[in-house]
Amino acid sequence: MELLLATAIGAITATGVYLALRSRTFELVLGLTLISYAVNLFIFAMGRPVAGRAPILREGVPTTLEHYTDPLPQALVLTAIVISFAMTAVLIVVALKLREASGGDHVDGGDPVDGGPAGDDPAGDDDRPKRGAP
């Protein structure tokens, strides 16, 4: 089971990193989501998961980790899932707004296929004269 879990986490992370390095916001969002899935599995694995032991107290069973799965990582995963879910939603909204504003889903705005990123550039090179200058 260790090998399966470790391989799965590794594969998901690798896929996520690959997607996150691509230039489209859609792939970026997918990649970050996959990475957060892998992280959640990793936290879960760090609680030394064992089959057949619930983290819920039962009558007459001593309250030690011999008899139960560690509940804390599960609580941590729950928090992490909620947070990463919310952050993914924020990222999607920002990506959609950027697409709306710049007309493409490149991470730098614009659509490079249709000829370079669009949008204004605050650190651009042109020292264009101020509006209203003679």
Added chain:
Amino acid sequence: MRPAESLLPHLAVLPVAVPLLAGAVSLLLRNAGWVRAITVVSLSALLVMSLLLLGQTAGGASWTYMLGDWPAPFGIALAVDRLAALMLTVTAVMGIACRLAAGTDGSRRFDALLQFQLAGLNGAFLTADLFNLFVFFEVLLAASYALLLDGQGTARLRAGLHYVTVNLLGSSLFLIAAAMFYGVAGTLNIADLDGRLATLPASDVGLAQVAGLLLLAVFAIKAAALPLGFWLPGTYGAAAVHVAVLFAVMTKVGIYSILRVHGALFEAVPQTASADLPLAGLALPWLLPAGLATLVLGAAGALAARDLRVLVAWLVVVSAGTLLAALGLGTVSATAAALFYLPHSTFAAGAAFIAVEFIARRRAGPSAPDAADYRINAAQPLRETPWVAALFFVSALVIAGLPPGSGFIAKVLLLDAAAATPAHGWVWSVVLICSLVVVVALARCASAVFWRSSTADALLVETQRTAVGGRGLSLAVLLLLACGLVMVVFAHPVSGFLRQTAVALGAA
């Protein structure tokens, strides 16, 4: 020691609870007057509370507050000591400066977002638990995403996307590191971890080292250290001025976390020099080179900047590099110098962001400044603006670390502390050369903006006179410069307090 049986211990939770509550209530209210009243009450309460905590801890008191009085291994712990109280005070001042600078520019939800951001910052400074540090990081980041996007513009959206992406990756790394710590030590309470890491079986030491260095990488992302800090200039350069003022404190969260977590876990300040500990000084070999490299990059970036706000953002990188280098020296005096530099650079960066905003608003006249107004060039006339020029001069003096600014004292303390360490050659040369480069960059910027702009544009002088001043901005910049002045005038007691703080950190 625990203060007497009174309400005082509960003061520890209020800096988180008050802004959280104020933010929640101001989200529900529609009346702008009520929202403003709540903001004023909350911000002044924060300042009073942090000053009270500062007074309380100055004598050496520190205590742990268990939320809901749950017993120690299960409950959520907040810890108050000198360092936490210092950071709370700096945050409260920056919060007030941010609200003043915003004036009426902020969006409808700005007040609530500011409160949530302050709650997250204060929580990060107070928590004694690694996982809650993560949670408070997320709270402050979530608020900062919204604050950064406050306002319009494709540039801001693009910077926002990059900023959110970088921080999401950072959060993932943080979770991996925290999970690994839990896996090897079975706890996430920082004080508890410290004890368990000391008695770790040899087979787990490698895992703990990986976790510690991953955590260092996460904090380096927040602190904008090379090579993880390239998100900062674009982000800060695109933010609205009041947001940039608040963000000046955000890189300091990374520095604080390195000091707190690595100081506690890995004896980054090896006062109790127990060399037999397997993890002692884990972060030290990385901090000094990373800090010096960040310093060089920041100075080069400042020299190359063509936009006023990007210039100041690079100066924030310079301050992060200086702080990391000081921490990397690993002595008590160097940490004390870093603690002096930390509030100074926060106030100075805030003041500089406001100073360049004044330049842009002068140039823009009655309309709102656009990207062209922030360019460092001679295209726009800036005549008859002695106050703007003086303000820029003073801010530049303070942020570049020239006498009589607070940065000068901080740098003297740092160089003095470095003299006793084997790395003094590197630290002295890099810090001094970078200071010179920063001075050159600021001087070049000022001469382009103020002196070379008076040709052939005399026609425009009339419109310049009607420029928008912004009373809130003036108040905010005066507040920040006054804080720097206080640090200069009371340099001796302040540095004494910070030295005690550094000693306490080393002994922790």
